Amino acid sequence: MQIGLGLPIADPAALLDWARRADAGPFSTLGLLDRLVYDNPEPLVALSMLAGATSRVQVQTEVLLTPLRDTALLAKQVATLDRMSGGRLVLGLGVGGRADDHLAAGVDLRTRGRRMDEQLALLRRLWSGEPFGAECGPIGPAPLRPGGPPILFGGFRPAALERVARWGDGFLAAAPAPWCGELFDSVRGYWREHGRDGEPRMVAQVNIALGPQPVVDDARAALGAYYEFTGIAENMLSGLRTTSAEIRSAIRQFADLGADEVMLYCYGADPDQVDRLADMIG
Template structure:
């Protein structure tokens, strides 16, 4: 089981410290959330900085809202980061659900799923080195990983789960173990129906805060603000793990479900949480 750290978004300047600590510890990846109309760092830019501050850990978007971005430029940015990190980029993608993000980006919220499917087809062509088309040639650079960086899709509904098998490499799950198993099984079923070889990579996301009550309160406040638009932030905050025993139990539960990685999201700003998570493991 690989363990990753989801980075806090409220203090971008502190993230290189988090990254260096994680790179020196037992962690496999560093992940960042994405929003447009919010006070958070842009994930591809931020992860490029963090990749330069590290040498080993993967840098992962969870999830990048691809429909908000121009496709050819996104493909070029992802290929560049993948190439310059020696294949350490994991591109977690999703559609998002906020009206204001789509309004500012000039994208129709109602067609975001279809747009993501179209984007994936084009990005796969670009990453393979084929000409863009309509008189335009290939768009480089070639990514380090043949065919492009590893692509994981997040979501809960059947179209999102089917997308994993149709055009992705794996699944990002933000569900608790009590109902994540059903999502994992659905993804694996689609994977077989599409005749894919091997198994989809499955990454579970868990919200956590380890430290004093001030650290936990800071994390809860940050998470509550981020998810206020859902109307379910109270329930989500209530599920945050706050003890080493809960951390270990979550790892065991997701291991039993066949997940490949668990990423613990830390909304609290105290970077000592990296060391506390390492100790909890």
Template sequence: MNIGLGLPVSDPVVLLDWARRADAGPFSTLGLLDRLVYDNPEPLVALGVLAGATARIRLQTEVLLAPLREPALLAKQAATLDRLSGGRFVLGLGVGGRADDHLASGTDLRTRGRRLDEQMAVLRRVWSGEPYSDEVGPIGPAPTRPGGPEVLFGGFQPAALARVARWGDGFLAAAPPSWLGGLLDTVRKSWASHGREGAPRIVAQANVALGAEVDEARAAIAKYYAFTDRAQYMVDGLLTTPQQIRAVIRQLADLGADEVVLYCHGRDPEQVTLLADLVG
């Protein structure tokens, strides 16, 4: 079981310290979420900086809101980050659900799923080295891996789950163990029905905080999910003891997760040390 670390978004300045500590520890991945109308760092820019500050750890968007972005430029940005990181970049994608994000980007909330499918066709074509269109030539750089960086999809709706097999390499399972079994069954059946070989990579998530950061983490989660009717549910689901965290990791492993990304919404980089001691 690989254990990744989800980065806090409230203070971009601390991310370098978090990343260096995680790279020196037992963690497999650094995850960073995405929003537009929110006080968070832009994830591709931030992960580009962190790529230069680290040597081995994967750099993963969880999830990048692709429909907010123009696909040709996104393809170029992702391939560039993939090359500069030595193939350590993983592109986690989702559609998002905030109307204000789409208003700010000038995109249509109602067609975000269809737009993501159209974008994926462009991304795969660009990464394969084919011309962008009949009038426009290829767009470089070539990614490290033929066909592009690893792509994971997050989401809960049938169309989102189907994208894993149609376009992706795995599933970002941002759900508690009690929900996860049915989602994974759907993803795996879709994978098989599309004739895909092997199995999708399953990346699960859990919100955690230890010690003095618990209250700050709860406040950060409440703020982030304030636009939903589930803010208190998310706050109540925060794992705050080593016993709770280890138990959920075991549950997720039993369900078939290949990796669990522990998201800590507190800012103090000492959380990296505490979590490294727990999972190491």
């Protein structure tokens, strides 16, 4: 099973150090979250920088809030990063749930699911080289594969889980292991219903902080602030894994559920966590 790293958002400039260390280590993927009305780096821009600073690891949006973006421009941005990274981009996509993000983007929160499905249909067409419309030609560059880069979908509702089978390649589960067995089973069920070959890729996420107490305190503060709007920040904090034994246990749980990859999401800003985690993984 592969192990990736979710990157902290407090200091965008520091992410180059994180990326270079990860690229030299045992990690498969670098992930970065997306928000609009928040103090985080824009993920496609940031991941472009990280792809240029590395040669091996994949770069992954976790998750990109597709309804907030213009679809034609998004198709061009994604294809450009896909080509320039040598096919190392993985798109994790979601609809988002924050009213302020949608307000700032000028899109309707209530219709975000329908908008996303319309966007996905257009993205697939554009990445396959078809024209934008009757009076508008194709939008290049072409991605490395005709249908575009691999797509993972995050979410918990049936519509989000079915979207994996309709449009995607896999599922990104930002939930604790006890919840994920049922989610994984649902995704696999939709996959079979839609007649898809093979199996969907399953990617899990674990929030972690590994280091001395100041590292843990920093991570708890960042995680709590990020999820404050939900009203259940304490639930998220209770799931933070802060020792090697806890992190290894979480990885084993997801392995037992059939996960293909586990993203260790680091909320603390200390880049030495990359080296500690690399030593832990062996």
